[in-house]
Amino acid sequence: MSDHSEAPVAPVAAYEPPYYVAVFTAVRTADQSGYSETNARMEDLVKDVPGYLGMDHAQTPGGLGITVGYFRDADALTEWRSNAEHRAAQKRGRAEWYQNYKLHVAKVERSHGFTRAGR
Amino acid sequence: MSDHSEAPVAPVAAYEPPYYVAVFTAVRTADQSGYSETNARMEDLVKDVPGYLGMDHAQTPGGLGITVGYFRDADALTEWRSNAEHRAAQKRGRAEWYQNYKLHVAKVERSHGFTRAGR
Numbered sequence: 001m002s003d004h005s006e007a008p009v010a011p012v013a014a015y016e017p018p019y020y021v022a023v024f025t026a027v028r029t030a031d032q033s034g035y036s037e038t039n040a041r042m043e044d045l046v047k048d049v050p051g052y053l054g055m056d057h058a059q060t061p062g063g064l065g066i067t068v069g070y071f072r073d074a075d076a077l078t079e080w081r082s083n084a085e086h087r088a089a090q091k092r093g094r095a096e097w098y099q100n101y102k103l104h105v106a107k108v109e110r111s112h113g114f115t116r117a118g119r
Numbered sequence: 120m121s122d123h124s125e126a127p128v129a130p131v132a133a134y135e136p137p138y139y140v141a142v143f144t145a146v147r148t149a150d151q152s153g154y155s156e157t158n159a160r161m162e163d164l165v166k167d168v169p170g171y172l173g174m175d176h177a178q179t180p181g182g183l184g185i186t187v188g189y190f191r192d193a194d195a196l197t198e199w200r201s202n203a204e205h206r207a208a209q210k211r212g213r214a215e216w217y218q219n220y221k222l223h224v225a226k227v228e229r230s231h232g233f234t235r236a237g238r
Contacts, residue, residue, distance in 0.1 A: 009182045011144035014221045021225050023140055023187055025130035025175050029235070056144050058177035058185040063128045066177040066185040068142055068223075094233055102133045102232040104187075106140050106225035113221040114213055116148070 012054035012070050014111035019053060020077055021108055022069040026101035035097050038089050045085060051076025077105065131173035131189050133230035138172060139196055140227055141188040145220035154216050157208050164204060170195025196224065 028035070046052055051072035059065040071077045080086060093101075147154070165171055170191035178184040190196045199205060212220075 009146060009179075010219055011146065011183060011221045014223065021140070021142055021223055023142060025177075025187070027128060027130065056183060056185060058144075058179045058183045060128075060177045061180065064130060064175060064177045066175060066187060068144070068185065068187075070223075094235075098233060098235065100129055100232075100234045102130045103230060104133065104140055104189075104227050105229040106227040108223050108225040110224040111222060113219075114217060115219045116213075116217065 012056050012068070014113035015053060015070070015108075017108045017111055018073075019108050020071040020074065021104075021106050022071065022077060023104040023106065024067045024069070024101060025104075026065050026067075027063070027099045028065065028097055029099050032097060034092070038092065042086060042089055045083065046080055049076055049080045049083075052080070131175050131187070133232035134172060134189070134227075136227045136230055137192075138227050139190040139193065140223075140225050141190065141196060142223040142225065143186045143188070143220065144223075145184050145186075146182070146218045147184065147216055148218050150215060152215075153211070157211065161205060161208055164202065165199055168195055168199045168202075171199070 043055065046055070046069065049071075053070035053072060055070065056068045057066070069080075071080070162174065165174065165188065168190075172189035172191060174189065175187045176185070188199075190199070
């Protein structure tokens with residue numbers, strides 16, 4: 001799609017396996033001061049990781065948030081995981097923003113996608 | 120947690136790997152008639168699959184929905200994938216409810232969780 005600004009939200013593509021997903025599920029605390037700035041910074045920063053493929057996010061108001069990061073290989077994940085600014089953000093997240101979270105890092109074995117035909 | 124009804128929403132646990140995640144990301148159409156009934160039926164039905172571990176869901180209003188299903192092994196996924204009622208629901212989803220979706224089936228290699236200490 002060339003018209004990014006007008007395009008409806010679309011999920012990250014089903015790439016050809018293998019690739020990796022990092023599934024992050026979280027419930028946040030009441031105090032979210034500084035969260036959105038840090039989150040925006042992380043979204044910028046991860047784009048510089050070689051092998052980063054994209055990110056999906058959904059947030060039920062008042063409920064669970066799910067972020068899925070997509071990476072070409074384990075090296076890309078290792079680079080993102082060891083990024084100093086990312087580590088500092090994670091530490092602050094545990095101290096302030098997250099009530100409860102889980103991370104599941106997984107190697108994709110099968111994928112497919114569906115897009116409705118235009119009509 | 121024993122107080123299900125009072126408990127805040129909590130993400131599915133970080134199990135000991137290996138296990139599988141099925142990450143389903145979707146944008147829905149304007150016509151959602153019948154969706155919620157079918158969705159509730161599928162949530163009931165999947166609980167009967169041996170090796171089913173749980174499901175996380177988040178939905179940004181007007182935006183992306185992400186559902187993550189957790190399964191102990193590939194056999195559990197195969198059973199759910201081949202369930203006749205599930206297949207009929209998927210077919211109806213493509214015909215009516217989904218504008219665009221992706222499915223990523225992946226084997227978890229690493230997981231961890233964080234829960235805030237009570238205070």
